Amino acid sequence: MTTHPKEEKTLLIIKPDAVRRGLIGEIIKRVEVRGLKIVALRMFWAKPEDMDRHYPKDQTWIRRLGEKTLTTYEKYGYDAKKELGTTDVLEIGTQVRGWLISFMTAGPLVKMIVQGVHAVDMVRKLVGQTMPAMAEMGTIRGDYSVDSAAAANQDKRAVRNLVHASETPDEAANEIGLWFSKNEIFEYPRSDEDAIW
Numbered sequence: 001m002t003t004h005p006k007e008e009k010t011l012l013i014i015k016p017d018a019v020r021r022g023l024i025g026e027i028i029k030r031v032e033v034r035g036l037k038i039v040a041l042r043m044f045w046a047k048p049e050d051m052d053r054h055y056p057k058d059q060t061w062i063r064r065l066g067e068k069t070l071t072t073y074e075k076y077g078y079d080a081k082k083e084l085g086t087t088d089v090l091e092i093g094t095q096v097r098g099w100l101i102s103f104m105t106a107g108p109l110v111k112m113i114v115q116g117v118h119a120v121d122m123v124r125k126l127v128g129q130t131m132p133a134m135a136e137m138g139t140i141r142g143d144y145s146v147d148s149a150a151a152a153n154q155d156k157r158a159v160r161n162l163v164h165a166s167e168t169p170d171e172a173a174n175e176i177g178l179w180f181s182k183n184e185i186f187e188y189p190r191s192d193e194d195a196i197w
Contacts, residue, residue, distance in 0.1 A: 006197045008119040009039065009185075011175040012127075013164040016107030018144070019043075024110055027140055027163065030126055035196040036116035040185045043110045051101040053178060059090060066093030072149040083154070096158070103158035111179050117197055120172050123165045132161050 014027055031038060046054075056062070066089030073080040081087050084095060114123055128139025131149055135142035141161050152159040166172035176185075190196070 005117045007115065008117070008169065008172075009113050009115045009176060010119040010123050010166045010169075010172040011164070011179060012112050012114050012123055012166075013179075014110035014112075015104065015160075015162055015164060016109060017160040018162040019108050019110060021144070023140075023144060023162065026144075028112075030140060031112075031114055031123070034116075034122060034126060035192075036114045036119060036122060037188075037190050038112050039115045039187065040113040040180050041110070042112075042184070043108055045108050046105050048101055048105050051104045054104075054175065055097055055100055062093035062097060063089050064093070065096040066090055068149065069093070069096055069153055072153055076150045078150070078154070095156075099152075099156065099158040103160075113176055113180060113185055120166055120169050124167065127163050127165045130161060131159065 012027075012031070014024055018024065018027060028038065028041075069084075069092050070080055070087065070089060072078075073083075080092065084092055086092060116122060126140060128135030128141035130141075131147075132141040132145030133148035135145075137143060140163060145160060145162050147160040149159055166175050
């Protein structure tokens, strides 16, 4: 059964770089001012096994990471074989996945479930493109980060892009189930719902 668009939920995680920079309040403000509702919220420190469950292990996803990394190396004239020891997209994708897990376990995170009309697309629009250097001004990443894949790859680390936001409704449902139990999710009316939705 399809739910009403205003009932759609998505996962948003504020990453360690944003937490360390004191951007938690600003990110939450942008979500709420947009007319979206936070129905679950918690600060925590992820363990490697938590992030290992969060990031897909399927070869298609890992291959995509490797392909993106190779594309970045080619675009900027870097030698992937020299720097990473391989040009195999699965090996490179596995390295990048490891960098992501290390980054996401390096400090506290804030996880939240955001609900509202087309929440998945709305939150993706608010956060901006994955690569902050390419994100539009006015988005969270465009306003508060300048990191790029080229810089991250050179330093053998994950891109510091402030937040994670589910890409699809199916991914959101899976991630919400991974990070929250049903009793941690609240239903309540916002006082301005009639004007927004």
